[in-house]
Amino acid sequence: MAKRRTNEERESPTFERALEELESIIARVESGEIGLEESIGEYERGVGLIRRCREILSRAEQRIQQLSLSDIENGQASSPEEDSDDEGGDEESSF
Numbered sequence: 001m002a003k004r005r006t007n008e009e010r011e012s013p014t015f016e017r018a019l020e021e022l023e024s025i026i027a028r029v030e031s032g033e034i035g036l037e038e039s040i041g042e043y044e045r046g047v048g049l050i051r052r053c054r055e056i057l058s059r060a061e062q063r064i065q066q067l068s069l070s071d072i073e074n075g076q077a078s079s080p081e082e083d084s085d086d087e088g089g090d091e092e093s094s095f
Contacts, residue, residue: 019053
């Protein structure tokens with residue numbers, strides 16, 4: 001028996017759940033197992049899911065940018081040059 005979703009899950013699914021539902025919609029429409037009217041309804045639902053995914057991705061990107069800026073402002077981020085210098089060890093101490 002299929003798991004029933006709450007209205008909240010249907011309206012605001014997680015990113016992963018939205019992708020699953022999109023894949024399911026695509027499979028049903030492409031297989032021809034649903035008629036034209038239902039296909040149009042599913043298309044509309046898919047558009048909403050795509051918007052939801054974009055919204056989630058946009059918020060995630062903003063959070064990452066904020067964290068990166070915070071690290072830079074606090075002097076915690078290192079440049080690629082600093083990282084490569086650390087990997088080689090201190091060459092002068094080998095003498």
